[in-house]
Amino acid sequence: MTGAEAAYRSNMRTPRWLLLAICAAALFVGLSHQTPARAAEDTPRQLTKVTLQLKWAHQFQFAGYAAAKAKGYYRDRGLDVTILPATPGDKPMESVAEGKAEFGVGTTDLLMMRAAGIPVVVLAVIYQHSPLTLMLDARNDIHNIHQLARGKIMVAPHETELSAYFAAEGLDINQMNFVDHTFDVEDLKSGRVDAMSIYSTDEPYQYAKEVGPVRLFRPIDGGVDFYGDNLFTTEGLLEKDPKMVQAFRDASLEGWRYAMKHQEEIVDLILTTYGKRKARDNLLFEARQSANLILADVVPVGFINPARWERIAQHYAGLGLLPKDMSLDGFIYAQDGVQALPAWMPKALLGATLVALLALLAGLWLAAFNQRLRREMEEREQAQGALAQRTGELEESNSQKDVLLTVIGHDIRNLFNPLLIYAQLLADPSRNLDPKTVQEYGEKLYEAGRNASEVLENLLEWALVRTGQRQTHMEVTDLGALARQTAGVYSSDATLRGVTLRVEAGPPIKVQLDRHQMSTVIRNLVNNALKFTPKGGEVSVRVCRDGADAKVVIADTGIGMDQDLVNRVLSGASADLATGSKGEIGTGVGLALCRQLVQVNDGRLNIEENPDGGTVFTVTLAVADVSASDAAD
Template structure:
């Protein structure tokens, strides 16, 4: 609707009519059978492709499927396994829900599966115990009448399907490539506008297109949809690995063969040119490379000698750093005593400067020694239960003064729950090192954030021990990482021009994450800011 109303289709030279799907109408068949040129469909597009239908996905709108199971909180069912033997309405094209039930060990043959009425009254009146819904839509009806509810999402079991998918046919791409390209670009431009101007689009849809939902319902839908479109991923982006994951889930249910070839299924807006000439050139170069191999062997020998020298240098550096800790501790002790006993304001400033400098140097030495142990593999993690919720609270509280001094806000949450109201999130790990990792990352985020902005720290925690999910900590600030250090962001001594730190923060943070079997990655953009994602395995 946004692309149509804002003239994006018109600007692209396209005359577009939007046809709202009727209840029971198969959007995919409307396009395949030629009654429409483009459509928005589910991941069942993959099943049709496997059966020989010439469908091609142009772009992914929702990075996560909104499909879930909804039930009343007072139904007496508290877990997914409680659905065994119950009446569950599941709509067509809901393979991910069956895969979810199957993967969690719920016997599918025990379920009563009445026809889906697509009416929330089935839950309100008790004719169904649970029903498949879009989390962007049906839950609003229960919320409106103050009926508490539960949602079970396949994402909890690691089944992460795409949501709405813009698609067309091979014929359209072959015969009208420019039209397809322009339609895709204008549509995505419209989606971006809609997400940036939600209130305007809600009013537009209500006033001009559909009064099926109230304004409050449309606002609820927009809020929930935003959760399915993470800012870190550009609208329209799709990843072959995710489609392979979806194909593997379909294979689990015997809906398609394993190792299905995705070639041609995903649209490439920038198709590669014919590179035959390049491959021929590479073949010639390969012959030349054989002549160079002898030189490479010689260089390899030299590198071994250099590596031995580097190891000796690092060991000497470690010994020197260790020996520095004692005199630095003495300096700190004496400066503490001088500060406590001084009654001269000018001398007091000097003593405090001595204390600050010695503290900073001791921190650098201690951090370097820790890093050396992790690099060499000598450090043994103390695996104990660690409450990441509490740990994140402590770190944010510790940096609150620093943030205020820079006019920066810090907001923490576990999922969509505020940190202070969130339940414990328990990980088996080394609490001291995990806290150090978070401190390094939060401190860097605050330093990089512009004045008047907010640094957000969101913890994603698996809900129960049966799930094989990972822990994720997502830190976002509105500043972009300078282009000059992006490629070396996790290297030793890498820091921005405004940083006063040691340059070891992100380096040591990633070492700690990897020591726990996890990792850290980032994305950065001048407009969207920077997002750091820490991934830690369950054990």
């Protein structure tokens, strides 16, 4: 990065909350391919010239607009679009407000502009999650944000999203040691600072390539979840030419849908058309990381949730940057077109509400249960002698409950967001949904509900085991037959996902275990492996004997788990979020349950990296001591 670029990046990351956007769509299959009627062949078509002002230089961050221009989506809608990159010292959002450009790409600073009397209007949200992140060298001994609070942190001016992150974690920014940003990763490499603010779509790749692995602390981990890049214009232009604004928005979103489906093609387009400021491998990394933040395969690009903007405004108001009673009337673009709700819609909304209510009830039940355990632990701590061992067990139990309650209270909304979003899309009276789109959203609604049901089932099973309400009934069982029977249930699911499922039960191995509990372990591990293995991958289930031990080995070629996460899962201290190959949100509750059930059956659970890519889960149990006649049976 040059000195000029660094100076400009400092200005642009003011604040750099390219926050998440649960984007969900304004153009569907039928509408997205409609084009304005063409003029007669003997009459040259008159194109309207407009300018789009970017917030940074050309890169994959703006791929959708480049695709819309190259593929003719703008021209098909009667527009001749000039795409202007930002240069050092520019104020790109102000350029739109001043009339130098009709459209722009901006941050959530648009709220502050609106509060200052500048009538900007958000047309669409592109990024569902913000790339603004704190990066540490992975060799650093700092493993959480509270440890980092004692170190040196390099941030750019006005990165308010990070201030909101620190506040959400209970930190006092006045007591923290901040260093002016130099935009030079050498400061992190040399240890001059412990962390620096970066974009997760950019700097981590170059640092890992030149120095080594990194560790990231994201504001979303602390519940600070803002929108990212926003396409916007002004009220004046919207009132003057609403059809042209609609056409530009439609073409831009069509370009984004194309770019997300053809990432390599658009990377090559950026290199050939807009210069080679970044290497191809760097742009491809940016494309993959952007896809994880945009999530176009989960929700349609461009969706705006007014309630989400209100929460962002409340964050700013809490920091004293906006008035608490600020109205968002006119700030969010509204499309024309109203229709009656379909007859089946109340049932769909009722189903979504019931599932969400079940999650809430489960959370409240566990919260009450956790409170009771706290009281019981305090009573035990006053006892002497024989109660000491029990006290230790309660402390361990309470620690694990805190982890799961953190998941429920802090991340359960992520589990149900897809369900609620698709219910909202189906219920939105401003959208004309064709049957194909309704079916697609219905399928995704079902997937979200099924995933929620699995998590709730695991939570309740975990609670029953921990409270002793689920009794353990040990019996001698053929481990191979149990594994074959349990894993075989997932054959159809594997076929639908395009994943090969292989089960090798081997010769009979007698093990003393609780059949229900061990079946739950195998079911969770196989289901987990299938979720996080992409199409074309493989999941294998193998049962074998190793001396006095019997093993169930479940291996996949999926996305894998980093060593930090493995260590936290095996220690019972983590239940991190992850996203499956079909967009399923996982909470780690299933792994916490598996660990507990394996221990109850006097076994061990190991998690290792698969040499072929992915993860290997190994459940080790003792071979049962049975007579020859019993073994023959």
